[in-house]
Amino acid sequence: MPFLPFAQPDIDETEISAVSDCLRSGWLTTGGVTHRFEAAFAAYIGASHAVAVNSATAAMHLALEAIGLRAGESVITTPYTFAATAEVIRYFDATPVFVDVQPDTLNIDPVQLAQVADTLHRQGRPVRAIIPVHIAGHPCDMDAIHQIAERYELAVIEDAAHALPTRYAGRLIGAPWREGTGEQGLETGNSPPATRNPQPTTRNSPPTTSHLQLATCFSFYATKSLTTGEGGMLVTENAEIAERCRLMSLHGISKDAWKRYTAEGSWYYEIVAPGFKYNLTDIAASLGLAQLAKVERMWLRRQAIARRYDAAFAQLPSLECPTVRPGIQHAWHLYLLRIHPERLGIDRNTFIDELKRLGIGCSVHFIPLHLHPYYRENYAYRPEDFPIAAREYQRAISLPIYSKMSDADAQRVIEAVCSIAQQHRTH
Numbered sequence: 001m002p003f004l005p006f007a008q009p010d011i012d013e014t015e016i017s018a019v020s021d022c023l024r025s026g027w028l029t030t031g032g033v034t035h036r037f038e039a040a041f042a043a044y045i046g047a048s049h050a051v052a053v054n055s056a057t058a059a060m061h062l063a064l065e066a067i068g069l070r071a072g073e074s075v076i077t078t079p080y081t082f083a084a085t086a087e088v089i090r091y092f093d094a095t096p097v098f099v100d101v102q103p104d105t106l107n108i109d110p111v112q113l114a115q116v117a118d119t120l121h122r123q124g125r126p127v128r129a130i131i132p133v134h135i136a137g138h139p140c141d142m143d144a145i146h147q148i149a150e151r152y153e154l155a156v157i158e159d160a161a162h163a164l165p166t167r168y169a170g171r172l173i174g175a176p177w178r179e180g181t182g183e184q185g186l187e188t189g190n191s192p193p194a195t196r197n198p199q200p201t202t203r204n205s206p207p208t209t210s211h212l213q214l215a216t217c218f219s220f221y222a223t224k225s226l227t228t229g230e231g232g233m234l235v236t237e238n239a240e241i242a243e244r245c246r247l248m249s250l251h252g253i254s255k256d257a258w259k260r261y262t263a264e265g266s267w268y269y270e271i272v273a274p275g276f277k278y279n280l281t282d283i284a285a286s287l288g289l290a291q292l293a294k295v296e297r298m299w300l301r302r303q304a305i306a307r308r309y310d311a312a313f314a315q316l317p318s319l320e321c322p323t324v325r326p327g328i329q330h331a332w333h334l335y336l337l338r339i340h341p342e343r344l345g346i347d348r349n350t351f352i353d354e355l356k357r358l359g360i361g362c363s364v365h366f367i368p369l370h371l372h373p374y375y376r377e378n379y380a381y382r383p384e385d386f387p388i389a390a391r392e393y394q395r396a397i398s399l400p401i402y403s404k405m406s407d408a409d410a411q412r413v414i415e416a417v418c419s420i421a422q423q424h425r426t427h
């Protein structure tokens with residue numbers, strides 16, 4: 001039996017010919033195809049603006065730049081996430097403030113979030129944003145998060161790297177949360193106290209408003225539910241934020257290459273801020289357009305695999321299937337199984353070793369950030385500072401779940417997991 005990899009992209013002839021067409025067109029970097037990808041992605045999500053970038057990390061960095069995050073300010077997120085979510089805060093010499101997760105979804109706990117936001121507020125520490133992470137593709141409690149964001153005037157920048165297509169309250173993650181938020185929020189004075197951003201607001205300085213649902217950041221990394229190899233998308237309802245992110249994604253240059261080098265453009269451009277090099281190529285975007293056309297079909301396949309897994313694992317008391325709260329749609333980017341080591345007599349690492357021996361690739365999402373040397377040493381964290389994240393990490397296993405898997409592949413995973421669980425029963 002060949003080894004079943006943990007993840008594999010769903011690439012077929014449509015993607016291959018789309019990329020070939022791009023290569024033959026003579027235009028490789030950001031251009032018409034990228035703009036079509038942005039428009040198609042915004043239309044699919046139901047968002048007003050989409051800015052294509054070369055990673056979700058870039059998208060989150062740009063969103064924080066767009067709110068004018070400054071050194072010494074704080075941004076709240078959870079430790080149960082990938083490196084990117086907190087490192088983008090550190091890019092500004094700002095402080096990531098972690099809030100522990102809920103034991104069922106592994107998403108940020110809104111009760112503790114409210115407590116932390118309140119404590120920071122009382123201490124007079126400037127907090128600018130919350131970055132909720134929709135772990136595995138299960139949505140965060142956005143109702144509660146938006147309420148807290150509103151109370152403390154925090155921008156909500158969603159790490160939606162796993163959340164395509166996730167639905168919450170009937171809407172895709174990334175779609176406008178409430179009619180009239182976004183741009184209208186700017187005009188109606190839903191902005192932080194003037195003292196927070198004393199620098200003058202000019203066209204060339206970042207927008208200084210922070211408000212609800214500032215931006216949602218998707219990842220098109222190779223293992224994600226839509227891939228462009230490397231890539232990402234920032235969606236927002238706020239035209240000013242979209243414009244700032246677009247500008248900063250390409251050197252802070254006021255016109256992009258498409259306009260500069262094509263017939264309707266000219267050689268002239270202006271640098272209005274020291275930007276970044278975060279643009280997506282047309283090669284990647286052509287792959288993205290082909291992937292977007294089948295994003296629902298790929299999701300249906302992952303959902304079918306998740307249902308098979310659930311049905312098989314629900315019978316075994318040493319295994320815990322992922323939570324799916326009522327009224328939401330799980331994107332099933334990950335199938336995050338949890339084991340009860342005390343009922344098995346083996347730990348998670350041994351479980352993974354045995355799966356590997358049976359030819360099944362798997363992974364662990366995530367090693368909580370506060371356990372990593374950088375955060376441990378610089379912020380003096382102990383594992384028990386975020387006890388749920390630390391505990392759940394110890395029993396988490398991500399199983400293969402991707403649309404290229406056959407029924408036989410899924411069955412192999414089920415048999416391997418069940419045989420290990422049955423072999424190691426302690427009772």
Ligand SMILES: *Cc1c(COP(=O)(O)O)cnc(C)c1O
Nearest residue numbers: 055056057082084161219220221
């Ligand atoms: C993959 C991932 C990212 C980063 O995405 P890139 O596109 O690789 O920058 C961010 N957050 C989470 C939770 C991820 O899994």
